[in-house]
Every structure is written in structure tokens, then in C-alpha cells.
Amino acid sequence: MSTFSRLYRADTSFDFVGNARRWLIISGTIVFVSLAGFVIRGLNLNVDFEGGVIVQVANETNATVADMRAALTAIGLGDARIEFLDSLDGATAFRVRTPALDEALESELVHTVADTGGVGIEETDVEAVGPTFGAEITARAIQALVVFLVVVALFIAWRFEWKMAMAGLTALFHDLIITFGVYALVGFEVTPATVVAVLTILGYSLYDTVVVFDKVTENVESWSDSHTYTEIVNRAMNQVLMRSINTSLTSLLPVGSLLFVGSYLLGAATLREFALALFVGIAAGTYSSIFVASPLLAVWKEKEDYWQLHRRRLEGRREAKLTKASAGRTSAPRAARPPTVGGVTPRPPKKRKKR
Amino acid sequence: MSKRAVTMLVILAVAWGGLALALTNDMAPKLGLDLKGGTSVILRAPEGTDSDVLAKAVEVMRSRIEAIGGVQEPEIQVSGDRNVLIQLPGVTNQEQALSVIGQTGQLSFRPVLAERTAGDPFAGLLDTTTTTNPTPTSTTAPADDSTTTSSSTTTSSSTTTTTTTTTLPGIDPDSGLTIADDPTQPGWLAQYAEDGTIAEVLLVGGTDLMGDQVDEALPFFDPTENRWVVQLGLDSTGADAFEAMTKQAAQYGLYIDPQRRIAIVLDGEIMSAPWVTPDEGIAGGTAIISVGSQQEAQDLSVVLRYGSLPISFERLDVKKVSATLGSDSLQAGLVAGLGGLILVAIAVVFYYRVLGLVTVLGISVFGSLLIATIGTLGRVQGLTLTLSGVTGIIVSIGITADSYIVFFERIKEEIREGRSLLLAVDEGFARAFRTILTADTVSFMGAFLLYALAIGPVKGFALSLGIATVVDVIVAYFFTRNVVGILARTGFGEGGWFSIRGATGVALEGSTS
Numbered sequence: 001m002s003t004f005s006r007l008y009r010a011d012t013s014f015d016f017v018g019n020a021r022r023w024l025i026i027s028g029t030i031v032f033v034s035l036a037g038f039v040i041r042g043l044n045l046n047v048d049f050e051g052g053v054i055v056q057v058a059n060e061t062n063a064t065v066a067d068m069r070a071a072l073t074a075i076g077l078g079d080a081r082i083e084f085l086d087s088l089d090g091a092t093a094f095r096v097r098t099p100a101l102d103e104a105l106e107s108e109l110v111h112t113v114a115d116t117g118g119v120g121i122e123e124t125d126v127e128a129v130g131p132t133f134g135a136e137i138t139a140r141a142i143q144a145l146v147v148f149l150v151v152v153a154l155f156i157a158w159r160f161e162w163k164m165a166m167a168g169l170t171a172l173f174h175d176l177i178i179t180f181g182v183y184a185l186v187g188f189e190v191t192p193a194t195v196v197a198v199l200t201i202l203g204y205s206l207y208d209t210v211v212v213f214d215k216v217t218e219n220v221e222s223w224s225d226s227h228t229y230t231e232i233v234n235r236a237m238n239q240v241l242m243r244s245i246n247t248s249l250t251s252l253l254p255v256g257s258l259l260f261v262g263s264y265l266l267g268a269a270t271l272r273e274f275a276l277a278l279f280v281g282i283a284a285g286t287y288s289s290i291f292v293a294s295p296l297l298a299v300w301k302e303k304e305d306y307w308q309l310h311r312r313r314l315e316g317r318r319e320a321k322l323t324k325a326s327a328g329r330t331s332a333p334r335a336a337r338p339p340t341v342g343g344v345t346p347r348p349p350k351k352r353k354k355r
Numbered sequence: 356m357s358k359r360a361v362t363m364l365v366i367l368a369v370a371w372g373g374l375a376l377a378l379t380n381d382m383a384p385k386l387g388l389d390l391k392g393g394t395s396v397i398l399r400a401p402e403g404t405d406s407d408v409l410a411k412a413v414e415v416m417r418s419r420i421e422a423i424g425g426v427q428e429p430e431i432q433v434s435g436d437r438n439v440l441i442q443l444p445g446v447t448n449q450e451q452a453l454s455v456i457g458q459t460g461q462l463s464f465r466p467v468l469a470e471r472t473a474g475d476p477f478a479g480l481l482d483t484t485t486t487t488n489p490t491p492t493s494t495t496a497p498a499d500d501s502t503t504t505s506s507s508t509t510t511s512s513s514t515t516t517t518t519t520t521t522t523l524p525g526i527d528p529d530s531g532l533t534i535a536d537d538p539t540q541p542g543w544l545a546q547y548a549e550d551g552t553i554a555e556v557l558l559v560g561g562t563d564l565m566g567d568q569v570d571e572a573l574p575f576f577d578p579t580e581n582r583w584v585v586q587l588g589l590d591s592t593g594a595d596a597f598e599a600m601t602k603q604a605a606q607y608g609l610y611i612d613p614q615r616r617i618a619i620v621l622d623g624e625i626m627s628a629p630w631v632t633p634d635e636g637i638a639g640g641t642a643i644i645s646v647g648s649q650q651e652a653q654d655l656s657v658v659l660r661y662g663s664l665p666i667s668f669e670r671l672d673v674k675k676v677s678a679t680l681g682s683d684s685l686q687a688g689l690v691a692g693l694g695g696l697i698l699v700a701i702a703v704v705f706y707y708r709v710l711g712l713v714t715v716l717g718i719s720v721f722g723s724l725l726i727a728t729i730g731t732l733g734r735v736q737g738l739t740l741t742l743s744g745v746t747g748i749i750v751s752i753g754i755t756a757d758s759y760i761v762f763f764e765r766i767k768e769e770i771r772e773g774r775s776l777l778l779a780v781d782e783g784f785a786r787a788f789r790t791i792l793t794a795d796t797v798s799f800m801g802a803f804l805l806y807a808l809a810i811g812p813v814k815g816f817a818l819s820l821g822i823a824t825v826v827d828v829i830v831a832y833f834f835t836r837n838v839v840g841i842l843a844r845t846g847f848g849e850g851g852w853f854s855i856r857g858a859t860g861v862a863l864e865g866s867t868s
Contacts, residue, residue, distance in 0.1 A: 017617060054434060065677065086394065093866070095395075129440065130433035135387070136414050137811040144808035148801050155800065159793060193742055196816045199805065203798045203820065207754060209763060210794045215462035218786075241755075243764045246484075249702060249755030250760070254695030274742070 016237045017230045020295035027174060027292050034181020040095045043180065047081070048133040048187040052099040055110055056085075056125040060091040061118035066151050068094055079189070093117070133192045141195065145202075152206060159247070160213050163300050168209040171293035175205045175284040182280045193274040204251070208244065208289040215240050216297070233298040237290060248286040250349030255279050258296045359837040366833045370720040373727035385733035388430060388444035388676070389743030389814070395676040397763045398668035401435040409433050412666055414440065419657075421810065439668065462566025462658065463538040465559035466600055467616040467628060489644060531556065536623030538562055544618070546625035557628060559618045564600065566621075568593030570640075574652035574658035574712070577643070583652035585644045587659060594640025602636030609634075626658050676864070692749060692765050699756065706764050708858040710845045713838050720834055722757050724826045729819065741812060744819040751823030754798065758831050762787040762839075767859040776856055780843045782834045791831055799824045820835060 009245050016023075052350050068082050077098055085093040106126075114124045149169065156165035179201060183190055215236040223232050259275035301307055372375040377383060400409060413431050420429045430442040526535050530553070533542035539561040542599060548554040571588040589597055600617060607615040609630060629644050631637070646652050661787070696718075704711035725748065732738040765787040765808075769779035800819030806814055839855070847854050 019670045051432070054440075061635060083395075086675040095676075126767070127438070129435070130410075130413075132412075132430045132432040133811065134413070134432070136417070137809075137813070140811075141805075141809045141813050144805050144813070147808060148804045151800055151804060152797055155797065163817040192812045198822075199801075199813065199816065203801045206797050206801075207757070211757075211790055212465055214790045214793055220785045240764070240770065243760050246703075246706065246760045247753070247757040247766075250699045250756035253698045253702065254692055254749055254752065257695030257698065278749075348451070 009196070011200075011239045012236060012241060013234075014241070015234060016290065017234050017295050017298040020299050023291040023295055027288070030181075031174060031177050034177045034184070037181050037185040038177075041184045041187065043184055043190045044187050046191045047097050047099045047129075047131075047277065048192050049129065049131050049138075049190070050099060051096060051130045053101060053109070054095060054097050054125075054127050054129045055108060055113045056093060056095045056127075057113050057117035059084075059094055059117050061116070062092075063094075063116050063118070066112070068096070068116050071112050072096070072109075075105075075112055077105075077109060080350070128285075133187065133195070141199075145199075148202075156213070160217055164213045164297060166295045167297040167300065168206060170296060171209055171288035172202060172205045174288045174292050175201055175281055178280045178284045179277055183277070186276075188272070188276060191274075194277045195278035197274040198281065200278060201285060204282055205285035208247070208285050209293045211243070212236065212240055212289050213292055213297070217295070224310070226314070228314055229301045232296045233294050233301075237294055241255050241290070244286055244290060248282060251282050252279065255282065274301065284309045357841070359840050362833055363837040363841065366830070369636070370723040370727070374723035374758065377727040377730035382727075382730040382734050384729040385739045386444070387739040387744070388442050389446065389742045390740065390745070392675065392677045393442055393444040395672075395674045396441045396443070396670065397434070397672040398439045398441065399671045400439070400666050402437065404437050405665055406433070406667055408434075409437065409439065412668075413439060414766065417810065419661070421814075430569055438671065444741070461622055462569070462780070463562050463620045464564040464600065465538070465562045465618045465620050466604060467557050467613050467618050468541060468560050469558040470613040471556050488701050490779075501564060502532075511789070523785060533623070536620070538565065538620070542623070543622060544623055544625050546628065553611070555625070555628070557613065557616075557618055557625060559620060559625070562600070564589075564593055564596040566659070568596070572656040574656040576649070577645075580645070581648055583649050584648060585652050585656045585659065587642045587644060589640040591640065592637070595652060597640065597642070598636040598638045600636075601631045601633075601642075604631040605634050605636060619655075621658055627655055638858065688745075703756070703759070706858070707759075707853070708853045709842060710759070710763050710766075710839065710855060710858055713835065713842070714756060716829055717759060717835050718752060720829050721752070721823075721826055724817075724830070725751075725823055726827065728822050732818075732822075738818060739815070740819070741815050744815045747818055748823060751827065754795075755827045756822070758787075758791045758795075758827055760834065761790050762831070762835065763858070766839075766855065770859045776843055776848050780839055781853070784839070788831065792828065795824050795828055 003012070009224075042265075065082050065084050069078065072078055072080050072082070081096075081097040083095040085095055094113065094117055096109070098109060101109060109125055110121060110124055114121045151163075153165040153169055156162075156168055176198065179198060182188075183194070216233055219232045219236050220229075221237075223235065227235070255275055255278045259272065261281050302311070380641055385391075400412070410433065411435060417429065417431055420431075420443070430440075430446075432440050434440040485547060525531070526532055530545070531543060532545055536542045536544060540561050543558050545553045546555045546557070568590050569587065570593075573587070573622050573767060574583060575586065576582075577584045604615050604617060607613075609632065616628045616630050619626045627644065627646070644655065646655055692770045700711075700715045703714045707714065729738060729740060729744075733740070762784060765783035766779050769783045770776065774782065799821060802817045802824060803816035806821060809817065842848060843855060848854050851857055
């Protein structure tokens, strides 16, 4: 049977957790590169965050936004924001915003804008502007974010358990760092739309992780008698794998379409700002729920006394079975009794009632 | 007709009917500045204004505009040394928004020195006998103070005060009011009634207790007194000044002497002039102001919170602006988004067969409900859809599609475990719905917190995401469950390649364990 039809029937048995070390090393490397890019190159914040220059001219030549855009593209400022102003008496004007420029480029900008508007340089109005997405909005967004993360962690801890909350948050930070890393490394402009896209990624990443953990919890209820925690997680991963792939596909198709068709083929550079963040973030979110959150959870839970004891007991039982099966061997070693952990009575995991 | 069929038809009717109604009744979603353009206003501060003060003013303006709810995502930035550029999306509340941001907004708390009635404009300028009906407002110490009991009653007894004044410079001879109010100097100021007439004229003293000393002002309902109040909090210097002022006022007769009152003045206009009910000064910087209705409480708290622009602005320029994003980008985005959705539709139909068709139909129901809701909110609440909001919606389509996938994968799983199709569909939904609820709760909490705590574009995004999450749960419960339930009982359940069982990859006879 082909891998696809096995996937289709959820018949796969990939060992996700067994390779945990490998996945975590890969993720760790990507995160490290992202952080390095972040530190070395920094983010390219656009005029909405940093402020910049506004050039305003009367439109004497009845030029269109497209004319202005073409003129600006010629001097390499194609992604400036162009606004068409319309007064009540019918006179029109342009307002062009760019990030802060060096003196030569700024004077080139002023000349270009004045030429397109058909007025002299002395009639253009050039002003340095402050950010629209200022410190206040940023501070409030960060404050909201911190509260959100704490509440979500508490919710997952209550609904599932706190190790899942921690694993989910780890995956979330992983996705965030990678997304910002891509921005830093590629040097794309970060705009307010990017910030919103990043917030979306948070929700998406958590959503994805919650679906996987929901399956794990359910499997613990029905499978824990005969399987180790790692096996349970692996099983859950294989069960939700097709769902993860399909969901990423249905999310990535429209976003990818926005990114590639919208921004490259039809030349709408402004869409790129958020489509790229969404694309990277969603891809990272799917990856991390499979390769970061779950392996991390499995490795962590396996360290618990209960699950260690459980594993040894199961291994013992399986070995005994094997021994019995190989009849004729008289000197088969007895199944080792599971060692006990001195002084500590291991606690069984909390079993939740099915709802 | 079965209950399922009825429910399904009802939700289809609500969704598509709602969409049709919204679009035909001019309730299509209002588009924000980046998508549709709006109004651009330039305000100029006095020369030599400190940049910190300017930044503070921008902050106050943003709060004010967001507090009136008419404009969702104003764009405000400092431009040059002393200009502020404000861009407001939408048109309907433009006038209101302009009037709110245009206010110079200097808020002060002033001791009342004397009063007289309106009507005879020259009354206060010569020897007069005045009669007044005090407004039913009063200032009291925080809630635990027992003296609040009597304060809510409106005193209708007329007060007679004899004031001797002569015509002073700076007094408008027509109205008898002070022409230019300086908060540090006494002045004759009016409180206006709703219809714009003068309700009351008071002589208020100079003060150093200004609006920027207000920390918080919250309207709430006081159940023990059965009325609306505004809780006022002042910073430490404000608290001292307030205590001194109320102590001074407390010497005079309650509901008899106007000097027992404190006037809250915004831009030379008296907003409220409550009586001080406790017989000593109000210490600690907190006070409860009792007012009549909920509306009054809300209005007063907005004035108190946002009423203090540190500087007064002059309006320089008002113009219409084009969409900042550009219609070319918008068109490209729509084409691309639509193309992406068609790809998704093809993929899910190929993969889930008849259930894929359900998904496509379900997403149209979801989209219709969402557009109708956003359109209605736009009309009622002034919600505008910006690029951030559109982003939220595009992503929520992905999350909605996921709800279907979670459900369908569940059905496949149940069938592989050997359950009958009907049981698999019911049991599968019950379990999948639990997962969907958990995951949507996380999204909704995020949306709610972001909406409550953030400002600017983040708020717009959070609102559309929150609405989308709720709509997702509704569609899953009322639409998807019923449609799949009905399909499972028809030829589309057990039939061939295109059926539900066909999508599970498990043949009818050879079910695996």
C-alpha cells in the first residue's frame, strides 16, 4: 500500500517520539539561526512604527495613483504609501509616506513627487512624521499578549494538564521566533499588518496543539493499560496526522495564493507583509505541534515515576510473553522485576471521566 | 420533515437571508481607512509645544475616538513639530468624531462660589434675586459612607441668593457668561441642557485641580442605593487638592448654599456640579459621584477620563483620503483569496467526497453569517473592516475548515473501529465537537483578551476573529451535524466512491478491526 493510502486510512505508524532528539535538535538549530538573525540583522520596521517622511503636493497635472507609483518605483521607492487627497472644492493632492531616508534620496523623492504633481519644489510640503503604530499601541499589544498567554496556559492546565500547557507554550514561542527570524533574515518590512498576522499565528499554533493534546488525553484514557506514554503519543500523532496535513493545506492554500499570486504576479506588494508572516507561521505551527510539542510532552511525561514504572512493568510483561513463546529454551532468563523507586510511591495520572 | 432537516433549513435561511438583507439594506460591512479611505484632519498645536505633551495629546485623542465607538481604527500620528495628522475611516460618524477630537478639552474641578438662573442674561451683572433648582447630582465619599443615603433625592426647594456685581470685563453682555475661561481665575460658566439651552449658571472659583490628575473614572450601578454612580480616582497631588476643596465646601449648608457644590468644568462648560454630602473633606483621592441615568454616568466618566487634552489645537485642514492600501492591492487580494478558496474546495471534495461538498456549503453559510454580523455591527456599533479584520477572516476560514476536518477524520476513525455508519456519524460528532469547543475556546479567549486590552488595529482583528469563532461553533452544531446526519441516512451514506463511506477508505463488507 502506498504511503498516501496508508495516510488516508490513518494506518501509518511513524515513530515521532522515538526521534524526539533529532526533531528537537533540528528545531533548536532553526530557532538558534532565527535568534541570531534577529540579533544581528534586527527587524526592518516600517514607517508606521518608526515614523518617516511625508511629502504632500497639489496635483496640478491630474496624475493618478498609478502614475505616482510608477514614478516612485523608478527611484526605488515603489512601496511607499500613496494617498490621494480630495478637497471639497475639487482640488486634489498627493500625500506620500516613506521611512526616514538619507538626504540624497529624500531630495530625489521630493523632486519626483513635485514633478508628478506638476508643481515646483518650493510648493511641496515635506515633514518628518512620528509613528502611527506608536509606543502606546505596542505596549498595550504586548500587555494583552502576556495576559492572553497566562490565561491560555491556565486553561490548558485546567482542561488537560500543566505539562501540556508548558509544551504548548514552548511550541508557540518556537513558531514566533521562527517567524520573526524569517523576517529578520529576509529583511522584509514589518508593518502593523505583520503584527496582526503574528497574533493570528499564536492562535493557530495553540489551536493545532490543543487538537493533538485532546487526542493524547483521550488515548491515555483508553490505552494506558497496555501502552507506554510514548506509544500513546505516537499513536495519537499518527491518528491526527492526516488531519494536521489537511488543515495546514486548507489554511495554506488561500494564504499562499495571497502571497504568491497577489503579491508577485499581480504586483500588490502591500499584501506580502501579512501573507508571508501567516504562511511561515502556519507552516511552523503545524510542524511544531507534531515535532516539538508532542515529543517534548512524551519525553517529559516518561520521566514521571508512574510512567517509568509503567514502562518497566510493560516491558517485563512483553518479555515474559516472548519467553513463553520461545518454548524449549530451558535456561531462558526470568523477566526482570520492575525495580521500585525507593521511598516514593508513584502516583497514577489523573484519569478524567469521559464527557 | 425531521427535526434535523428543519434546523438545517432554518440556519440556511438565516445565513443567506441575513446576507441578502444586509446587502440590500445598505448594511454591507463598512470598510476601514486602508481599504476604502476616509477623512484626514490636521490639527496644529501652539508654537513651542513640548513633544512629550504632543505625544500625550495623541494618546488622549485615540482614547476619545475609541470611546465614542464610531470609528474603529483611527490613524493618528505626530507630523512635524506641532501638527497632528488624524485619519478617520468611514463617513457616518465623521462629524461626531471631528467634534470630539477638535475639543480643546481642558478639564478642571472648581469650587462653586455663587449661582443664578438663566433666562435674564443680565441678571447676574446687577443686584439680583435668583432662584435655582439644583441638579440631582451630588458628591459623596466612597460607597461605605452612610451619608450617601439622602443625596440622591432631588431638592426642589428654591434658593435665594443676593449677589451684587457690576459688569466686569471678560463677561459676555448677552449671556452674562465669562468669554474666555481661565481655570485659575473665577468665571461665570453655564451648564447646558440637552436641547442646548442654558440650564444653570454658576460662578466658579479658580483651581489647580485639573483633568490630568484624574487616574480613573468608572461608571457603575450601585445596587444598595439603586442608582448610577461614577467612581472617581485621583492621583496623589489631586487627592490633596480635592480634600482641601471638599473640606472648604463642607462648611456650607447642604442643598442650601451653592458653595457646598463642586463644578466639573470642561472647556469653560460645566459638565456636572454635584453637592458634597459628607460634612468633612473627602480624603484618599476617591469619590463617588451620583448621577441620574446610566447614560449620564457613562458620559460623565468619558469626560473625566479623556477630557483633559493638555493643549488646545487649531484645525488646519480637513480632506477626503483615498484608500491607503490602494484599490489595486485590494483587487489582487480578493482575486488571490478567491482563487485560494476554490483550490481548497477542489481539495476537500477530492478528499472527503460528498462531505467535501458539505464543507463548501458550510463555509458559504459561515461566510454569509459573518458578513451579515459584521455589516450589522458596522451599522449599530460603527465597526469597520480593515485589512487586519480581513486577515482575521481569512484565517478563520482556515480554522472553520479545520472543524470539518476534525469531524470527518473522527467519522473515518469510528468506522475503522467497526461502528455502523449512523453510529459513527453521531458518535463522531459528539467527540469532534468536544475538540472543536476546546480549540475554539482558546481562540475566543485570545480574541476577547486582545479586544479588551489592546488598541488600534489589533482591536479590529480581535473583533473579527472573536465573531468568526462564535459563528464557527454555531455552524458546526446547527448546520454540519444535521446535514451529515441527513446524508448518512440517504444514498450518499453507504453508496459508492462519492459517499461518506467511500471517503473513509473502508469498504462496506471488509471493515477492519
